[in-house]
Every structure is written in C-alpha cells, then in structure tokens.
Amino acid sequence: MSDFPKKYYLETLGCPKNEVDSEALEAGLISAGFAGTDDVGSADLILVNSCGFVNDARVESIDTALSLHMNRKKGSLLVMCGCLPARYSMEGIFDEVDLFLPSGDHDKLVPYLAGIGWAKKSDADSPKRIKPTSPFGYLKLSDGCDNRCSYCAIPLIKGPFYSRSFEEILSEAEYLCNNSVKELVLIGQDTTMFGLDRSDRSELPRLIDRLGGINGLEWLRIMYAHPAHLTEDIIEALGTRDKLLKYIDLPLQHVNDVILRKMNRKIDKRGILDLISGLRAAIPDIVLRTTFIVGFPGETDGDFRELLDFCEEVQFDNLGLFKYSPEEGTPAFNLKDRVDANIAEERYLTLLDLQNKISKAKLDRRVGKSERVLIQEIGGNGIATGRAWFQAPEVDGITYVATLDAKPGDMIDVRIIRAGPYDLYSETLQEG
Numbered sequence: 001m002s003d004f005p006k007k008y009y010l011e012t013l014g015c016p017k018n019e020v021d022s023e024a025l026e027a028g029l030i031s032a033g034f035a036g037t038d039d040v041g042s043a044d045l046i047l048v049n050s051c052g053f054v055n056d057a058r059v060e061s062i063d064t065a066l067s068l069h070m071n072r073k074k075g076s077l078l079v080m081c082g083c084l085p086a087r088y089s090m091e092g093i094f095d096e097v098d099l100f101l102p103s104g105d106h107d108k109l110v111p112y113l114a115g116i117g118w119a120k121k122s123d124a125d126s127p128k129r130i131k132p133t134s135p136f137g138y139l140k141l142s143d144g145c146d147n148r149c150s151y152c153a154i155p156l157i158k159g160p161f162y163s164r165s166f167e168e169i170l171s172e173a174e175y176l177c178n179n180s181v182k183e184l185v186l187i188g189q190d191t192t193m194f195g196l197d198r199s200d201r202s203e204l205p206r207l208i209d210r211l212g213g214i215n216g217l218e219w220l221r222i223m224y225a226h227p228a229h230l231t232e233d234i235i236e237a238l239g240t241r242d243k244l245l246k247y248i249d250l251p252l253q254h255v256n257d258v259i260l261r262k263m264n265r266k267i268d269k270r271g272i273l274d275l276i277s278g279l280r281a282a283i284p285d286i287v288l289r290t291t292f293i294v295g296f297p298g299e300t301d302g303d304f305r306e307l308l309d310f311c312e313e314v315q316f317d318n319l320g321l322f323k324y325s326p327e328e329g330t331p332a333f334n335l336k337d338r339v340d341a342n343i344a345e346e347r348y349l350t351l352l353d354l355q356n357k358i359s360k361a362k363l364d365r366r367v368g369k370s371e372r373v374l375i376q377e378i379g380g381n382g383i384a385t386g387r388a389w390f391q392a393p394e395v396d397g398i399t400y401v402a403t404l405d406a407k408p409g410d411m412i413d414v415r416i417i418r419a420g421p422y423d424l425y426s427e428t429l430q431e432g
C-alpha cells in the first residue's frame with residue numbers, strides 16, 4: 001500500500017438512478033481510502049457507470065470507455081459498471097476494459113480492490129451517499145421493474161422490481177437534508193409501485209409523510225409515476241401534503257388504445273383521460289410532466305393524429321419525447337409494421353413543435369406572478385440560476401434570477417418578468 005491514497009475518476013452516464021448508484025460507488029471508495037480526481041490521466045482507478053437502455057446510450061458508453069482508455073496512465077484499472085455489462089456479457093470482446101461490474105454487483109468493487117491491495121476493507125455501514133454539492137438530491141425508492149412494457153429493456157437489465165427499505169431511504173434523506181439539501185426528488189423505474197412487493201397497498205403515502213417530517217427539507221417531488229398505479233391515496237397526498245410539490249411526472253408513452261395494448265401499458269385512453277381529469281379536479285394547479293414514444297411499430301398517421309390532438313387537449317406543462325428504438329430481447333422487437341425512420345422523425349418534430357407552443361403559452365401566463373425559486377448556481381454577472389417548484393431538475397426548464405446576494409440553496413421569492421419557450425427570467429421580490 002505505497003502510493004496512497006489511490007485516486008479514482010468516475011464518469012456517470014444515463015439516468016438519475018445511475019447518478020445515485022454512482023454516489024454509492026464513490027461513498028464506498030472514499031470509505032475504503034480512495035480520493036477522487038477530475039484528471040483521468042492521474043487516476044489509478046477509472047470507472048464509467050454505463051447506460052444500456054437504448055442503442056444511442058450503448059454507443060455513448062462504449063465511446064466514453066474508449067476515450068478514457070486513450071487517456072489513462074500505465075498501471076491504472078479501467079472498470080465499466082452499470083447497465084451495459086448488466087445487459088450484455090462483454091468479457092473478451094472489449095479488452096480495453098479491465099473489469100466489468102454489472103449494476104447488481106457494484107458492492108463487489110471494494111472487496112476486489114482490497115483483494116489487489118489497493119484498498120482497505122470498507123465497513124458495511126459506510127454511507128451510500130457522498131456529501132451533496134447541490135441543493136437537490138435524488139432518492140431512489142426501488143430498482144428493477146415488473147411492468148414489462150413491450151419496448152423496454154429495463155427488466156432485462158435491472159431484473160424484477162424490489163423496494164428499498166424505509167430505514168435505508170430515510171437515513172439517506174436525513175443525511176442529504178443534514179447537508180443542506182432542500183429538495184428531494186423521488187425516483188425509481190415506477191415510484192408508484194413502492195412497497196407493493198411487500199404489502200398490498202403502495203407505501204408511497206406513508207413514506208411521503210415520514211420524509212415530510214425531516215428538518216431542512218422544503219420540497220418533495222414525485223418522478224416516474226406509472227398511470228396504472230397512481231392511486232387515490234397518492235393523489236390525496238399530492239393535494240394535501242405541504243412539502244410534496246403539486247407536480248407529477250407521469251410517463252404515458254402513447255394514447256391510442258391499440259398502441260397502448262401493444263406496449264403493454266396496462267391502461268387505455270379512457271383510463272388516462274379519467275386519471276388526468278381526476279388529478280385536475282383534486283388539484284387544480286397540478287403541474288403535469290409526461291413522456292411519449294412516437295414511431296412505435298404499427299403506429300398509423302391516424303394514431304399519431306390522435307396523440308397530437310390529445311396533447312392539444314390536455315396541455316402538458318412539460319413533455320419528454322422519444323422515437324421508438326427496437327431493443328433486442330424485448331417483445332416489441334419482433335413486431336411487424338416498423339415505422340420508417342423519416343416518418344418517425346417527422347412525427348417527433350411535429351409533436352415537439354406543438355409542445356414548444358403549449359409550453360411557451362403556459363409560461364407566458366406566469367409572467368408578472370411571484371414564485372418561490374430554489375437557487376442552484378450563481379453566474380458571474382449577478383444572474384443566478386434556479387428552479388421554481390414547477391421545474392424538475394435536469395429535465396424541465398430553469399429560472400434565471402437577477403440577484404446580487406443569493407447563494408446556492410437559498411429559496412427566494414421572485415417576480416417573473418419574461419418567459420422563453422422553456423426557461424423563465426425573474427427578479428427578486430423586494431422585502432417589505
């Protein structure tokens with residue numbers, strides 16, 4: 001154990017769940033005596049936490065590992081962890097990488113490093129999170145998924161659904177809020193399934209109440225809710241719990257009944273319409289984020305028109321959009337009537353254009369209003385950036401704030417003075 005501490009360099013790709021997994025990797029390495037570095041050329045241990053969800057993500061993961069390999073120092077160890085090695089066995093076909101650690105085996109990293117004399121054994125109760133550098137933090141409630149949507153490779157990568165324990169989640173939440181995190185963002189493949197693998201009712205409302213009691217927490221946000229599992233008691237909590245934002249991310253993927261059935265989404269158009277009108281009846285100012293896939297096999301012009309009309313009618317606040325990506329091993333991979341790539345691209349741009357207009361019109365209606373903003377960063381020119389309660393991190397727009405004395409983590413009241421298609425511009429409200 002001569003040149004210690006050993007240094008690690010970590011690159012995280014993919015979704016917020018990977019970001020949380022990377023934190024657990026870092027926390028384990030730090031408690032095993034490693035120190036982080038931003039310079040890959042001086043790192044002893046190089047990790048890429050990969051994504052294997054769709055083809056573009058796989059290409060990015062491989063390209064990233066190759067570029068890290070090009071810049072590594074002699075004697076360093078290059079490890080690919082995360083979803084790509086969980087989906088494909090890559091030993092023997094990717095020699096630049098020294099060790100593959102699928103997402104389910106991350107806890108084998110430190111024992112492996114201890115085995116080669118690079119680390120002291122890390123004790124089991126080492127923290128799973130690293131000291132936060134942002135005023136918001138993701139809280140992973142579960143992993144894996146049993147929904148088996150026909151286009152999705154996640155069940156092939158992450159396996160069956162399992163909820164994390166209350167104790168684990170609450171101790172992470174306390175750790176983050178004790179270290180000045182103000183907003184907790186609840187994530188999982190399907191957050192509305194939380195607890196349903198160990199009880200007959202979702203434990204999400206009970207967890208929300210427990211999290212609501214944590215000092216320092218200001219905002220709680222639900223992402224990745226499944227429309228077929230968004231129950232009355234979760235909606236009731238959304239409408240009544242102070243710290244729980246009146247915001248929900250509700251991926252719908254499509255609205256045409258034939259397509260929904262082929263996607264195995266467990267809900268039809270009638271069900272979706274009833275859910276949304278029920279949500280809006282219970283919580284009139286609810287902010288809705290959703291996700292759609294265009295170009296799914298068999299999608300006709302008429303089906304797409306139906307989706308377009310639905311978005312025109314419902315007016316989502318935020319919308320994520322994907323073109324269907326055929327994924328080997330998924331049931332949809334063998335479906336006939338693939339949609340031509342140019343047609344899929346055209347539909348993608350058409351829906352995006354519509355949503356741009358809807359989003360701009362909605363944000364224009366916020367001009368002149370006062371809103372509470374969580375400051376994330378301070379720009380050089382007295383302009384801070386942050387997010388209002390209706391803007392989720394990393395996926396929705398941001399709010400610029402003309403302020404001279406705010407700092408990251410501050411929650412300040414602002415007046416919205418201008419709206420862009422996605423971002424807002426504001427000034428601090430004068431005291432008194």
Ligand code: SF4
Pocket residue numbers: 145146147148149152153154155189190226
């Ligand atoms: S809910 Fe469907 S799309 Fe989401 S992770 Fe599960 S199988 Fe995939």
